Amino acid sequence: MLAVMLETVAIRPAAEARPAPSVRELFLGFAKISLSGYGGVLAWAQRVIVEERGWMTQGEFNELFSLCQILPGPNIVNFSVIFGARSCGPGGSLAALGGLLGPPVVLAVALAALYNAYGDLPVLRNILAGVTAAAGGFLVATTIKLGRGLFTGGFTAAPVVAAAGFVTVGVMRWPLPWVLCVLLPASVFVAWLARRSG
Amino acid sequence: MSTLLILGVNFAILSLFAVGGVMAALPEMHRLIVEANHWMSDRQFADLFAIAQAAPGPNMIVVTFIGYQVMGIAGALVTTTAICGPSCVFAFWVGRMWDRFKDAPWRMVVQRALVPVSIGMIASTAFLIVQGVDRSWGAAAITAATAAITYFTRVSPLWLFAIAGVIGVLGWV
Numbered sequence: 001m002l003a004v005m006l007e008t009v010a011i012r013p014a015a016e017a018r019p020a021p022s023v024r025e026l027f028l029g030f031a032k033i034s035l036s037g038y039g040g041v042l043a044w045a046q047r048v049i050v051e052e053r054g055w056m057t058q059g060e061f062n063e064l065f066s067l068c069q070i071l072p073g074p075n076i077v078n079f080s081v082i083f084g085a086r087s088c089g090p091g092g093s094l095a096a097l098g099g100l101l102g103p104p105v106v107l108a109v110a111l112a113a114l115y116n117a118y119g120d121l122p123v124l125r126n127i128l129a130g131v132t133a134a135a136g137g138f139l140v141a142t143t144i145k146l147g148r149g150l151f152t153g154g155f156t157a158a159p160v161v162a163a164a165g166f167v168t169v170g171v172m173r174w175p176l177p178w179v180l181c182v183l184l185p186a187s188v189f190v191a192w193l194a195r196r197s198g
Numbered sequence: 199m200s201t202l203l204i205l206g207v208n209f210a211i212l213s214l215f216a217v218g219g220v221m222a223a224l225p226e227m228h229r230l231i232v233e234a235n236h237w238m239s240d241r242q243f244a245d246l247f248a249i250a251q252a253a254p255g256p257n258m259i260v261v262t263f264i265g266y267q268v269m270g271i272a273g274a275l276v277t278t279t280a281i282c283g284p285s286c287v288f289a290f291w292v293g294r295m296w297d298r299f300k301d302a303p304w305r306m307v308v309q310r311a312l313v314p315v316s317i318g319m320i321a322s323t324a325f326l327i328v329q330g331v332d333r334s335w336g337a338a339a340i341t342a343a344t345a346a347i348t349y350f351t352r353v354s355p356l357w358l359f360a361i362a363g364v365i366g367v368l369g370w371v
Contacts, residue, residue: 035254072214073285074258081286082293104255112266128245130366133337135248137344138355139324146317158314165318169225170325176226177215191311
């Protein structure tokens with residue numbers, strides 16, 4: 001999801017009519033996207049769906065993805081549900097979702113069990129001390145990259161909204177749903193005002 | 199049973215509040231699991247986050263790891279289903295009427311309004327993880343180096359995680 005927001009996908013010229021994938025193809029396609037997508041699946045979703053299988057044009061892909069970013073919940077999960085439904089109805093949604101989540105969930109359970117059993121071994125503690133520090137650094141870099149966009153694109157008050165979210169949720173540790181109940185309408189309001197004046 | 203219920207209900211609510219994806223919802227999961235209920239330590243939470251980042255699959259898979267650590271396989275299934283369920287139903291429903299409002303002026307406004315909110319939440323996640331992890335100069339140095347390399351180059355984070363793991367084995371963290 002992080003890489004998803006960072007990724008800028010080049011728009012290619014739209015091609016002719018596209019073949020709709022079957023339920024089986026949906027499952028396999030999304031399983032491939034999921035298992036290939038280290039650290040962010042958007043790039044792989046684009047590669048498999050647009051370039052390899054030709055199920056969508058780049059324009060269609062971008063449009064559906066922008067919808068999935070405004071929907072709550074995991075973006076790529078939303079993408080699989082909507083794309084699956086468009087191709088094969090509710091069964092297509094389930095197939096795409098199953099392909100996307102099935103294999104990594106099985107793998108995650110296995111890894112979690114290993115961590116649960118051996119997580120306290122000294123050698124693993126040492127490895128994880130290094131890896132968690134690196135994972136923290138990766139998040140910091142992602143935040144800075146995303147945050148930079150607040151000052152160039154978007155509306156004038158966008159950095160203020162982001163800072164308010166960071167202070168209330170990150171520093172004060174207030175419950176997220178309550179913060180969002182105030183912050184989201186406020187952000188929409190400010191963005192709306194900016195639209196009318198600009 | 200009650201733990202599973204608390205997990206399920208809270209993650210289902212969170213599903214609809216995860217603006218910008220699961221990374222944005224991690225601070226709330228941390229609040230629920232580490233701070234409010236003490237189901238795992240700060241360190242374990244950071245461990246699972248890092249393992250999930252290194253494992254294949256979408257970022258949301260961290261939820262499966264968290265569920266397993268709290269309540270085993272049942273916990274993993276409950277958290278994974280709960281974080282996807284409500285948002286999937288919503289997405290399915292919106293997907294069917296998207297053509298009706300994709301060109302509406304408010305759609306662009308909402309889209310622009312969501313970006314800073316989700317960035318604020320991701321910044322919170324970064325703050326939370328770094329705060330829990332950087333308890334030594336070695337760890338802080340790795341965090342700073344990884345942040346700089348990720349920011350200025352296109353090196354895959356997996357390489358950096360692997361190098362950091364090796365540094366850890368050598369006992370320098």
